[in-house]
Amino acid sequence: GENVEQHPSTLSVQEGDSAVIKCTYSDSASNYFPWYKQELGKRPQLIIDIRSNVGEKKDQRIAVTLNKTAKHFSLHITETQPEDSAVYFCAAHSVGDDKIIFGKGTRLHILP
Amino acid sequence: DSGVTQTPKHLITATGQRVTLRCSPRSGDLSVYWYQQSLDQGLQFLIQYYNGEERAKGNILERFSAQQFPDLHSELNLSSLELGDSALYFCASTALQGSYGYTFGSGTRLTVV
Numbered sequence: 639g640e641n642v643e644q645h646p647s648t649l650s651v652q653e654g655d656s657a658v659i660k661c662t663y664s665d666s667a668s669n670y671f672p673w674y675k676q677e678l679g680k681r682p683q684l685i686i687d688i689r690s691n692v693g694e695k696k697d698q699r700i701a702v703t704l705n706k707t708a709k710h711f712s713l714h715i716t717e718t719q720p721e722d723s724a725v726y727f728c729a730a731h732s733v734g735d736d737k738i739i740f741g742k743g744t745r746l747h748i749l750p
Numbered sequence: 751d752s753g754v755t756q757t758p759k760h761l762i763t764a765t766g767q768r769v770t771l772r773c774s775p776r777s778g779d780l781s782v783y784w785y786q787q788s789l790d791q792g793l794q795f796l797i798q799y800y801n802g803e804e805r806a807k808g809n810i811l812e813r814f815s816a817q818q819f820p821d822l823h824s825e826l827n828l829s830s831l832e833l834g835d836s837a838l839y840f841c842a843s844t845a846l847q848g849s850y851g852y853t854f855g856s857g858t859r860l861t862v863v
Contacts, residue, residue: 739795
């Protein structure tokens with residue numbers, strides 16, 4: 639089955655700087671890669687996603703890149719703000735397996 | 751409000767007991783997924799239902815079971831509870847099977863004492 643590795647587990651960046659979170663997946667049949675943001679005590683919320691036929695997708699300060707050959711994908715947050723502090727989860731969905739498998743999460747701290 | 755409703759929000763129970771967690775998916779969503787999130791842990795996939803049928807199973811313990819009813823709401827039953835079962839249990843729904851983002855409910859926080 640699919641396995642998703644996520645790094646780093648914790649990330650601290652100065653407000654205004656960029657943050658990058660990286661994930662790798664094992665199943666080459668995976669074709670959908672969502673990213674979720676979870677604030678303390680709240681539900682995970684989808685912030686951006688990318689499909690395997692696209693290499694990059696951007697939404698304001700957030701972008702995701704996908705390298706199918708290397709089986710890794712990354713989340714980039716530019717001009718970070720205090721409200722970006724949260725836990726971010728990457729995930730992968732395999733065509734033959736109807737479930738989304740999540741990475742272990744990255745706790746992002748935005749420092750003033 | 752995400753449209754996915756989970757009840758109860760909090761549950762405190764003793765070891766050895768049995769509880770039922772309930773999830774109502776967004777209107778029109780046929781798929782329901784259950785995830786367990788322990789303290790400072792990731793989201794562990796438990797089980798998935800599509801239009802009343804079990805479609806995928808993760809690392810779900812034999813003490814746990816679930817079902818999806820004709821009105822598409824789902825229940826997760828946890829029995830012979832242990833301290834280690836204390837966690838946040840999330841339900842998520844999506845309209846179709848396959849590659850679509852989930853919408854999560856607000857979760858049920860289970861505390862086993």
